[in-house]
Amino acid sequence: MASAGEPVPGVGALDAVFAETVRRTGASLGALYLLTPDGRMLRLEVLAGVPAEFATPWTTVSLAAPAPVAEAVRAEHLVWVGSKGELAQRYPRTAAALPYPLALAAAPVTGTRTWGSLLLMWPASRPSLMGERECHHILSSCRRLARVLEEETAGQARAPTSPGRPRVLPYAAGPTVPASAAADFAERLPGGSCALDLEGRFTFVSSAAGRLLGRDAGQLLGTQPWLTLPWLDDPRYEDRYRAAVITRQPVSFTACRPPDRWLDFFLYPDAGGISVRIVPSDSYASSAPPLRAPPADPHARVGQLYQLTHMAAALTEVVGVQDVVDLVADQVMPAFGAQGLVLSMAEAGRLDISGHRGYPRHVVERLDGLPVDTDVTPAGRALTTGVPAFFTHPEEMRRIYPKAPLISGKQAWAFLPLIISGRPVGCCVLSYDQPREFPAEERAVMTSLAGLIAQALDRARLYDTKHALAHGLQQALLPRALPAVDGLRVAARYLPATRGMDIGGDFYDLLRLSDKTAAAVIGDVQGHNAAAAALMGQVRTGVHAHATHGEAPDQVLAATNRLLTDLEPDLFTSCLCAGLDFAEGRLLMASAGHPPPVLRLPDGTTRVADVRPGPLLGIDPDAEFPVTSVPLTEGLTVVLYTDGLIETPGEDLEDSMAALASRLGQADASDLDRLADELLGVFARDGMRLDDVALLALRCGRAPAG
Numbered sequence: 171m172a173s174a175g176e177p178v179p180g181v182g183a184l185d186a187v188f189a190e191t192v193r194r195t196g197a198s199l200g201a202l203y204l205l206t207p208d209g210r211m212l213r214l215e216v217l218a219g220v221p222a223e224f225a226t227p228w229t230t231v232s233l234a235a236p237a238p239v240a241e242a243v244r245a246e247h248l249v250w251v252g253s254k255g256e257l258a259q260r261y262p263r264t265a266a267a268l269p270y271p272l273a274l275a276a277a278p279v280t281g282t283r284t285w286g287s288l289l290l291m292w293p294a295s296r297p298s299l300m301g302e303r304e305c306h307h308i309l310s311s312c313r314r315l316a317r318v319l320e321e322e323t324a325g326q327a328r329a330p331t332s333p334g335r336p337r338v339l340p341y342a343a344g345p346t347v348p349a350s351a352a353a354d355f356a357e358r359l360p361g362g363s364c365a366l367d368l369e370g371r372f373t374f375v376s377s378a379a380g381r382l383l384g385r386d387a388g389q390l391l392g393t394q395p396w397l398t399l400p401w402l403d404d405p406r407y408e409d410r411y412r413a414a415v416i417t418r419q420p421v422s423f424t425a426c427r428p429p430d431r432w433l434d435f436f437l438y439p440d441a442g443g444i445s446v447r448i449v450p451s452d453s454y455a456s457s458a459p460p461l462r463a464p465p466a467d468p469h470a471r472v473g474q475l476y477q478l479t480h481m482a483a484a485l486t487e488v489v490g491v492q493d494v495v496d497l498v499a500d501q502v503m504p505a506f507g508a509q510g511l512v513l514s515m516a517e518a519g520r521l522d523i524s525g526h527r528g529y530p531r532h533v534v535e536r537l538d539g540l541p542v543d544t545d546v547t548p549a550g551r552a553l554t555t556g557v558p559a560f561f562t563h564p565e566e567m568r569r570i571y572p573k574a575p576l577i578s579g580k581q582a583w584a585f586l587p588l589i590i591s592g593r594p595v596g597c598c599v600l601s602y603d604q605p606r607e608f609p610a611e612e613r614a615v616m617t618s619l620a621g622l623i624a625q626a627l628d629r630a631r632l633y634d635t636k637h638a639l640a641h642g643l644q645q646a647l648l649p650r651a652l653p654a655v656d657g658l659r660v661a662a663r664y665l666p667a668t669r670g671m672d673i674g675g676d677f678y679d680l681l682r683l684s685d686k687t688a689a690a691v692i693g694d695v696q697g698h699n700a701a702a703a704a705l706m707g708q709v710r711t712g713v714h715a716h717a718t719h720g721e722a723p724d725q726v727l728a729a730t731n732r733l734l735t736d737l738e739p740d741l742f743t744s745c746l747c748a749g750l751d752f753a754e755g756r757l758l759m760a761s762a763g764h765p766p767p768v769l770r771l772p773d774g775t776t777r778v779a780d781v782r783p784g785p786l787l788g789i790d791p792d793a794e795f796p797v798t799s800v801p802l803t804e805g806l807t808v809v810l811y812t813d814g815l816i817e818t819p820g821e822d823l824e825d826s827m828a829a830l831a832s833r834l835g836q837a838d839a840s841d842l843d844r845l846a847d848e849l850l851g852v853f854a855r856d857g858m859r860l861d862d863v864a865l866l867a868l869r870c871g872r873a874p875a876g
Contacts, residue, residue: 262621281316495525510601588624675702734788772805814861
């Protein structure tokens with residue numbers, strides 16, 4: 171057997187008042203937050219009852235955050251949360267990080283000025299209501315803390331906060347029996363006995379515990395189980411320890427010591443640490459200790475907790491409403507064992523279904539568009555009241571909502587309202603094929619998830635609206651259809667960037683000027699936003715106007731350039747204009763800083779057109795744009811494109827253009843639509859396409875018959 175030394179109490183007037191407050195209120199956890207010098211953040215200064223790493227996510231809290239400690243300072247009153255369910259409903263973000271049964275109070279530390287906030291937590295076993303006397307005592311303690319801060323800071327506007335870890339006050343142990351007597355007592359007990367401090371380190375290990383754990387007791391002292399014993403290095407086991415520390419409630423779990431030795435662990439916490447009993451699992455065949463009461467699935471809550479953490483991160487990355495539906499279906503349903511999902515959004519007094527899983531189409535059609543009526547559907551009531559509803563059996567549903575349409579055959583439901591700042595967004599319904607209980611712990615986690623889903627769904631709906639607007643604008647600015655030109659076959663494609671608003675400045679056009687002449691144009695305005703699209707529309711209009719007057723390609727670019735110079739758009743624009751004269755059999759091309767076309771000659775050879783570019787449009791009003799002439803012969807294929815097709819980080823543009831020409835030579839140019847798709851498939855690969863792509867393929871000659 172072995173044991174470690176005792177903790178040493180801390181010193182300091184502020185720490186002493188804080189420690190006395192935690193002790194006299196009976197809180198299991200205390201935290202003192204102080205305002206930073208700029209008054210915008212609360213920084214954790216002193217902590218008691220848990221290790222510092224437990225509080226790492228809450229070391230700093232924005233004063234604008236929807237958190238109890240921040241609200242206490244903003245509203246200058248005590249915030250009381252009596253249960254985990256209430257915490258999930260009022261502060262879903264806090265509940266997501268603390269999915270344990272507890273009660274808490276946050277109070278402003280205020281004297282001549284506001285200094286910060288005091289946070290106290292109790293196990294769920296305490297009464298859910300706070301008495302007036304207890305409230306007065308907490309506020310009085312906060313005023314004492316403020317007086318100490320005012321004396322220590324001597325007139326400073328803010329208390330100096332430490333940028334590092336908070337000070338953790340050690341537990342001051344009361345009178346104890348001699349260590350040798352306690353050790354002898356533990357050695358005589360069946361099974362193994364050990365003790366952990368609040369940091370999770372072994373402070374005592376009996377000889378029997380060492381044998382069961384497979385290590386010498388002396389080797390374990392001062393270490394943490396999940397670091398010393400690899401088979402206990404599982405977040406589920408560490409989480410049981412965290413749950414015991416925070417809730418001060420006994421917990422248990424079963425673990426396998428390799429290769430096949432199953433051990434039951436029982437954790438009994440108090441303010442000083444945790445006592446642990448270790449017993450072989452098969453020893454319960456004859457007699458079971460009365461305190462052994464593990465849940466039916468000891469890992470279920472842990473899995474949900476880590477699922478919640480994963481979901482919180484994943485929901486920040488979703489883009490559209492369908493992404494939210496897919497994520498909830500793929501991750502939330504399995505986490506809670508649900509067989510059905512309906513995600514609805516509130517629109518004009520009705521619940522419109524945005525996505526579903528596990529329901530036949532005819533059922534979805536019946537449920538879609540139901541009114542937000544508290545007398546008809548539990549979804550409507552949950553949405554209007556903001557209170558989630560759980561039904562463990564169809565009879566329970568029929569008793570409370572006799573008018574609700576029970577047409578799905580489901581046997582249990584969780585109706586989770588999606589609320590943002592008091593504004594209803596929609597409702598998430600998880601359903602089950604068999605009757606099912608919903609423990610309080612699971613209800614709180616579901617309610618926390620609903621808050622995260624609501625935020626993601628609201629953002630996704632806004633994105634989809636912007637996406638639809640951008641797509642409509644883009645389609646309006648691009649030609650709806652290209653004109654038929656005798657003796658010319660055409661194929662055009664446009665792909666937006668995979669990041670941004672799905673709108674950009676790439677454009678193309680084909681103009682039929684007469685029976686024997688036509689003009690093709692392609693261009694690229696810098697940017698992927700509404701400003702780029704608007705300028706693209708102006709450029710396209712300018713090119714169209716001058717080309718239809720019969721001007722040569724260089725004159726079309728010169729006139730458009732003067733227009734853009736007058737507009738001063740502050741955006742770069744490249745453009746290539748090609749004039750096709752079938753009567754004279756020539757192709758004239760002029761470029762304003764645009765990549766040259768790729769040509770496939772009638773004999774099948776390919777090359778990059780030697781087009782000498784002029785400057786980008788809108789820079790120099792007197793710029794000139796050299797003209798390049800190419801014979802326009804039967805079978806000539808011309809591919810015009812924007813740089814999004816060929817640009818690849820780290821690759822030379824000339825090499826990319828040569829690769830495009832080579833690919834054009836290998837492809838079948840007789841079917842232009844297939845050719846365009848093939849070139850896009852090779853060069854504009856899916857994934858993070860950072861630029862738009864426009865492509866216009868032209869082939870001189872009539873389409874083959876049939």
